[in-house]
Amino acid sequence: MNSDRTWRPPKPAIVAHRSRSNQERCRDRLVCRGACVGAPDPASAVRSAPSAGRSLAMEFKRGQLRNFVMVAEDGQMTRAARTLHLAQPALSHSISQLESELGIVLLERHARGVALTAAGEAFLPKARAALAAADDALRTAESLARASSGAMEVGYIGPPPAVNARELFDAFTDAYPRATVSFRELPFPYDPTSAWIEEVDIAFAHSPASEHGICIQALRSEPRAMVVPGDHPLAERSELTVADVVDDLYLAYHPDVQAVWAGFHSLDDHRGAPARRTADHARTPPEMLTMMASRRAVTAVPLSDARVIESVLRGVVAIPLTDADPASLALVWREGAHNPCVDALVMIAGQITKRDGAGHPASQSRPTRVRN
DSSP states (O other), X not given: OOGGGOOOOOOOTXXXXXXXXXXXXXXXXXXXXXXXTTOOOTTSSSOOOTTTTSOSOSOOOHHHHHHHHHHHHHSOHHHHHHHXXXXXXXXXXXXXXXXXXXXXXXXXXXXXXEEEOHXXXXXXXXXXXXXXXXXXXXXXXXXXHHHHTTEEEEEESSSOHXXXXXXXXXXXXXXXXXXXXXXXXXXXXXXXXXXXXXXXXXXXXXXXXXXXXXXXXXXXXXXXXXXXXXXXXXXXXXXXXXXXXXXXXXXXXXXXXXXXXXXXXXXXXXXXXXOSSEEEEEOSHHHHXXXXXXXXXXXXEEHHHHHHHHHHSTTEEEEEBSSSOOEEEEEEEEXXXXXXHHHHHHHHHHHHHHHHGGGOHHHHSOOOOBOO
16 A cells, blocks of 8 residues: 555644634633633532533523522512513523523422522522623613713603703703603602612602712702592692691502602601501502592692692592692702713703792792692
C-alpha cells in the first residue's frame, strides 16, 4: 500500500478551538466556570433535578421566575394559576422547566399544595430581586423612550386632571404644544409610594405619603366633604361637622392601601384612631363608587372629588365638612426623573402656586352643598 494513502486518525478537536477568537475562548471559559461554581455537591441534602449536570449559564424567561414566585408565595398551584390566569398544567410545566434549566428542585409537591425546598428558600429572594430589577429596567426604558419623544404619562386617582387641574395642563399645553400628555388612572396609593407611581412619569393625587426619593409639590388645598347615600339620616343637611359623622359607618380600604391615606378618608386624623365601624374594602376608585352606591357607608373626600362623584353616581349626595382639616392636592414624582416634560410641568405648577399663594380660591372659599 502506498504510504501516502496510509490512514491517519483525525486531528484533535482542540485544533478547531485554536482558530477561535480570544473573545470566544474567554466566553467558553466563563461558561465552564458558571457550570462548575455552585454545582450540586453529591453529599448535599439538596435534591437535584434530572438535568443537574447541565450548564447553569443558560437563560430562562422572566415569566418562569414570576410563576415560581407566585406559587411559592401562594403555596398552591391551583390558586396561583387562577391569579396568573393560566391553566394549572401550564403553570406546573413552567415551574418544572425552570427547575430543569436551573438543575435544582425548587418545590416539593404534596397533597395540600407545594412547599419550598431548601434550594427554593434560597432562590426565592434572588428571584424576587431579579424580577424587580427587570421590571425597573423596563419601566426606565419606557420612561426614557417617552422623554426622547417629548411625551409624558400622568397618573391620577379620582377625577382626571383635565377636570381637577385644568389650568395647570392648559398652561403646559400652551407652553409646549408639541409635547404629548397621556393619563392613566392609578389604584389607591400603596406603600412604598415609589412603587405606586412606578409606571407613570408623574402623578396627580391628594395627600400621598412622603418617603425618601420621592418629590412632592403641593398645588392647592381644598375642604373635605362627606359622600353619603341618599337615604342616609344626614342626607338632607346642607353642611356637616366632624362630630356629626365621626362615629358613622365608614367605607374601608384594602389593607394594601396606605394607612395614612385611607385614614384621611375616614377622619382618623380627627378621631385619633381608625373608624370603629367599617364596611367592605375598596382598592380602586371604581370599587369605591360601586360600594358607595350599594351600601350605607360614608366616606370623606376632597370637595372637588365629591362634586364629581355626586354628578355621576345616582343615590349619593355630597355634603361639605365645615371644620375638617383640608385636603392637599399635589404632584408626586420620583427623584432624578429623566423626562424634561416632568421638569416643565413642575415648573409651571410652581409658577401657578406662587401666583395664587395662600389666596388660592380652593383654600379660602366656603364649601357649599352641590345638588344635581
